[in-house]
Amino acid sequence: MILRILALATAALFAAPSVQSSDPVSQDSIVITPAALQNGSPFLLTVALHNKASLVTGTWQDHPIVFFPNADHRTWSSLAGVDIETIPGHYPLAIEIDPTQSTHRTLHQELDITEAPYEKVPLTVPDKFVEPDAAALKIIAADKIVKDKAFAHSSPKPAWTSNFLPPLRVAPMSDSFGSQRIFNGKLASVHRGLDYHAKTGTPVSAINSGRVVLAKPLYFEGGCVVIDHGLGLMSVYMHLSKIEVKVDTKVHRGQLIAWSGASGRATGPHLHLGVRWQGSYLDPAKLFQIQLPELR
Incomplete structure (x- = not known):
């Protein structure tokens, strides 16, 4: 209940800016939503242009950014993110407008990244998930190949249809993004997702x-599904008891894809949701609060 109240209270802070794309602007401009960024934050980039453009690209922390246009080609948007391990500081964003034409111009902006407050969470799991034996290490190595292949390619166009929604209709979060996971007394990893209380x-x-x-x-993830949403953005669902979709099938927002469980390295029944952008893990809860432009 508290989390729901906090989410409603902060939702306005993450509302997408109102950009009047039908009216010419006096000069090119960049809007970042939300305006305040922390390590782990996803964000919406909106570029309002004085003149129409045929291509808009960008670079952020060595990540290539591909923008998609509004109907009049004066407003362009893209999703990007700040990796959870980014050190707080100022980082340059460069946006190229019509890079191969005589109208080429570059926009620059410094983004200020602050540190998010992450907790330390002690957990107890079977020892095989903390110190895997030789047989388990072979399985883990094979899993890495499978995951690397899945993450290697993303659609060059956005596949999402509107705002991102939580994967469960009613379920409280049990562990937040960014917490330090201490398994059986040993610091093992940073939690790169959200955990939801959900019975099997x-x-x-x-x-x-x-x-x-x-x-x-x-091995670690248990039953696992990964969905590519385009432009390097993917969602990861872990510890599933049953999977209802197959590789290469298209799914729609809100479609049933699996059933929650306690498979893999899990302390009990729950759903782990991860959001990955070009190899960087982002806070799913903040992604849900961003109002995205409707794709045409």
């Missing part, structure tokens, strides 16, 4: 439209 057999839905690029059990 709870229906899990796709947080947005896209294409399934992985759907199988893995």
Whole structure:
């Protein structure tokens, strides 16, 4: 209940800016939503142009950014993110407008990244998930190949249809993004997702439209599904008891893709949701609060 109240209270802070794309602007401009960024933050980039453009690209922390246009080609948008391990500081954003034409121009902006407050969370799991034996290490190595293949390619166009939605209709979060996971007394990793309280057999839905690029059990992740939403953005669903989709199938926002469980390295029944952008893990809860432009 508290989390829901906080989410409603802060939703306005993440509302997308109102850009009047039908009216010419006096000069090119960049709007970042939300305006305040922390390590782990996803954000919406909106570029309002004085003149129409045929191509808009960008570079952020060595990540290539591809923008998609509004109907009049004066307003362009893209999703990007700040990796959870980014050190707080100022980082340059460069946006290229019509890079291959005589009208080429470059926009520059410094983005201020602050540190998010992350907690330390002690957990207890079977020892085989903390110190895997030789047989388990072979499985883990094979899983890495499967995951690397799934993450290697993303659609060059956005596949999402509107705002991103939580994967469960009613389920409180049990562990937040960015917490330090201490398994059996040993610091093992940073939590790169959200955990939801969900008894085994709870229906899990796709947080947005896209294409399934992985759907199988893995050692640590248990039953796992990965959906490519385009432009390097992917969602990852872990510890599933049953998977209802296959690789290369297209899914729609809100479609049933699996059932929650306790498979893999899990302390009990729950759903782990991860959001990955070009190899960087982002806070799913903040993604849900961003108002995205409707794709045409």
